[in-house]
Amino acid sequence: MLGAFLETLIGGLLTGVLYSLVALGFVLIFKASGVFNFAQGAMVLFAALTIARLSGEIDGKEVHLANFVVAAAILGVAVAFIGWYAWREYVARGAGPDERRKMQMLAVVGALVGGLAAYSYGKGAWPLWLAIAATAAIMGLLAYAIERLVLRHLVNQEGIILFMATLGIANFLDGFGQTLWGSDIYKINLGLPKDPLFLFEGVFPGGLLVDPGELVAAAIAAGLVVVLAIFFQKTRVGRALRAVADDHAAAQSVGIPLNTIWLIVWTVSGLVALAAGLIWGAKLGVQFSISLIALKALPVLILGGFTSVPGAIVGGLIIGAGEKLSEVFLAPILVKQFDLAGGGIENWFAYMLALVFLLFRPQGLFGERIIERV
Amino acid sequence: MAGRVRSFPDVLLSVENISLSFGGVKALTDISFDIAKGEVRAIIGPNGAGKSSMLNCINGFYHPQQGAITYKGVRRSQMKPHEAAEQGIARTFQNIALFRGMSTLDNIMTGRNLRMKTGLFWQALHIGPAQREEIENRKAVERIIDFLEIQHIRKAPVGQLPYGLQKRVELGRALAAEPELLLLDEPMAGMNIEEKQDMCRFILDVNDEFGTTICLIEHDMGVVMDISDRVVVLDYGRKIGDGVPDEVRNNEAVVAAYLGVSH
Numbered sequence: 001m002l003g004a005f006l007e008t009l010i011g012g013l014l015t016g017v018l019y020s021l022v023a024l025g026f027v028l029i030f031k032a033s034g035v036f037n038f039a040q041g042a043m044v045l046f047a048a049l050t051i052a053r054l055s056g057e058i059d060g061k062e063v064h065l066a067n068f069v070v071a072a073a074i075l076g077v078a079v080a081f082i083g084w085y086a087w088r089e090y091v092a093r094g095a096g097p098d099e100r101r102k103m104q105m106l107a108v109v110g111a112l113v114g115g116l117a118a119y120s121y122g123k124g125a126w127p128l129w130l131a132i133a134a135t136a137a138i139m140g141l142l143a144y145a146i147e148r149l150v151l152r153h154l155v156n157q158e159g160i161i162l163f164m165a166t167l168g169i170a171n172f173l174d175g176f177g178q179t180l181w182g183s184d185i186y187k188i189n190l191g192l193p194k195d196p197l198f199l200f201e202g203v204f205p206g207g208l209l210v211d212p213g214e215l216v217a218a219a220i221a222a223g224l225v226v227v228l229a230i231f232f233q234k235t236r237v238g239r240a241l242r243a244v245a246d247d248h249a250a251a252q253s254v255g256i257p258l259n260t261i262w263l264i265v266w267t268v269s270g271l272v273a274l275a276a277g278l279i280w281g282a283k284l285g286v287q288f289s290i291s292l293i294a295l296k297a298l299p300v301l302i303l304g305g306f307t308s309v310p311g312a313i314v315g316g317l318i319i320g321a322g323e324k325l326s327e328v329f330l331a332p333i334l335v336k337q338f339d340l341a342g343g344g345i346e347n348w349f350a351y352m353l354a355l356v357f358l359l360f361r362p363q364g365l366f367g368e369r370i371i372e373r374v
Numbered sequence: 375m376a377g378r379v380r381s382f383p384d385v386l387l388s389v390e391n392i393s394l395s396f397g398g399v400k401a402l403t404d405i406s407f408d409i410a411k412g413e414v415r416a417i418i419g420p421n422g423a424g425k426s427s428m429l430n431c432i433n434g435f436y437h438p439q440q441g442a443i444t445y446k447g448v449r450r451s452q453m454k455p456h457e458a459a460e461q462g463i464a465r466t467f468q469n470i471a472l473f474r475g476m477s478t479l480d481n482i483m484t485g486r487n488l489r490m491k492t493g494l495f496w497q498a499l500h501i502g503p504a505q506r507e508e509i510e511n512r513k514a515v516e517r518i519i520d521f522l523e524i525q526h527i528r529k530a531p532v533g534q535l536p537y538g539l540q541k542r543v544e545l546g547r548a549l550a551a552e553p554e555l556l557l558l559d560e561p562m563a564g565m566n567i568e569e570k571q572d573m574c575r576f577i578l579d580v581n582d583e584f585g586t587t588i589c590l591i592e593h594d595m596g597v598v599m600d601i602s603d604r605v606v607v608l609d610y611g612r613k614i615g616d617g618v619p620d621e622v623r624n625n626e627a628v629v630a631a632y633l634g635v636s637h
Contacts, residue, residue, distance in 0.1 A: 235504065235508075236490045236508075239480060239483060239484050239487070240484065240487055242473065242476060242480075243473045243484045243487075245475070246472075246473035246474055246475050246476070247471045247473060247474075249435065249467065250467065250471035250472065250547075251473075251484075252434075252435070252454075252456055253433060253435075253455055253458075253459060253464070253465050253467075253471075253548075254459055254464070254484055254487050254547065254548075254550075254551060255456045255459030255488040255551065256459075257454070257456040258456075307475075
């Protein structure tokens with residue numbers, strides 16, 4: 001009995017880490033701009049699709065050369081842009097008119113790099129590492145486009161307006177991803193071990209069955225979470241992000257440019273979406289339903305608090321474990337006692353828990369206390 | 375009691391014919407004055423005179439429709455707030471604008487934002503140059519904390535501090551940038567006598583020890599006349615007086631604006 005319980009618990013916690021990863025993307029943007037980014041799920045799907053198509057893991061379906069050309073073009077622009085931006089930020093702050101020429105030059109170089117990449121692989125697939133790097137660059141470019149085309153025009157607007165804007169972004173990305181990459185179900189092969197592991201065989205009869213792929217995924221997610229937590233708490237940029245969240249005017253007055261901060265936040269949450277898309281995609285296959293994982297992140301956020309990085313982690317773990325445990329242990333009892341037809345608890349347990357939290361602790365476990373001063 | 379009589383040969387900032395309006399409301403009309411390097415310059419005037427709008431123009435929150443501001447020899451019709459900060463202009467706000475979720479220490483550290491240059495990469499790893507830089511800047515922040523005598527609230531979340539201390543932390547954050555020009559918007563509003571005296575002492579010490587030029591808005595006339603070198607007086611968005619405290623005190627237009635005149 002204990003063995004079965006532990007096995008379920010471990011399985012649940014490992015899934016929970018993945019929920020945390022998606023929730024993290026939300027927390028990052030919420031912390032720095034007070035916006036609930038509905039597009040986070042769409043970003044996960046977009047990233048997963050991009051990786052899947054670029055690394056070419058497609059069951060018997062032909063890869064369109066056009067995909068590669070488009071991807072290479074985007075990649076080239078992204079590389080050029082990142083180069084230009086880094087140059088502007090760290091080498092020549094406010095250099096002036098010849099920035100444009102530098103940018104043009106970099107765009108050409110970037111396009112050449114992208115073109116070469118596309119040409120050299122022809123119709124074949126890119127290796128996974130290159131696909132991931134390219135997708136990271138594309139997510140960065142996407143963040144820039146969102147900041148430039150959407151957010152910049154909505155400074156000082158109500159939160160609900162920004163939320164609506166992210167709804168629009170979500171729909172656009174869902175469609176754009178399909179236009180670019182098609183709507184079939186793709187696989188991502190991370191080359192993770194598939195054979196189940198049996199732990200503690202001496203302690204429990206038969207041991208505890210653990211999926212090694214999930215272990216690796218959880219380790220990646222945990223590493224990411226630690227890096228992000230340190231980044232937010234201890235670094236200058238992290239402090240600047242929190243400053244922008246607290247008070248726009250004060251942040252500007254100490255020399256923090258809002259636009260740059262938003263760009264950084266959206267890029268980072270794009271990279272988090274990339275990690276989530278990679279892992280979920282490897283687990284479930286890349287399909288439209290991945291974007292619905294965002295909905296699973298909602299109860300995680302309510303549990304952990306919208307503004308807390310550790311909250312996203314603990315919330316994810318609780319939801320993941322709670323779901324699995326309730327399905328395995330609570331469902332049979334309910335079925336027996338009330339003569340119900342079946343389980344399905346997994347599907348609503350998280351939301352029920354979130355509802356309870358909303359009633360008794362609306363700021364979540366780690367969120368900032370909500371204090372109204374009158 | 376006369377103001378301090380000192381002389382300041384160099385102009386740090388000069389405001390030239392600034393006009394600012396919001397829709398039909400004219401906040402500032404054709405204002406010109408200058409701030410000399412090293413002085414304490416006060417802006418006074420009745421409520422709604424446009425004092426805060428003036429400060430907001432100087433640090434780039436508002437962009438005046440007409441006129442220009444020359445700062446350190448560069449004439450601009452407008453600049454962005456973070457550019458102003460990069461150019462050495464720091465400020466505090468009338469209604470305290472601290473980062474409420476952060477501790478005193480983090481608030482003041484954020485003020486050193488522009489003093490820290492290491493790239494994202496090192497920061498993300500939190501080793502090497504990023505760590506050295508963090509330590510150096512932490513030292514500077516500790517000096518400011520000592521200077522403002524707020525050691526005991528170093529780790530306290532600022533949202534929970536009493537008003538007077540919040541004002542002091544906000545001053546600390548502005549000082550952390552080691553500004554050349556410090557804009558203070560009603561630094562003593564809502565304080566008791568003792569807190570006001572402390573704040574006056576800090577302002578004068580900053581001015582004396584670091585040579586920081588200070589431009590402040592204040593309603594307490596006793597304080598203004600005591601600590602300022604020169605005073606500019608606004609009323610309904612227009613300049614009605616400018617000079618050393620004694621001149622301003624005896625200026626009829628100023629007296630009329632404050633006390634009203636019998637017709």
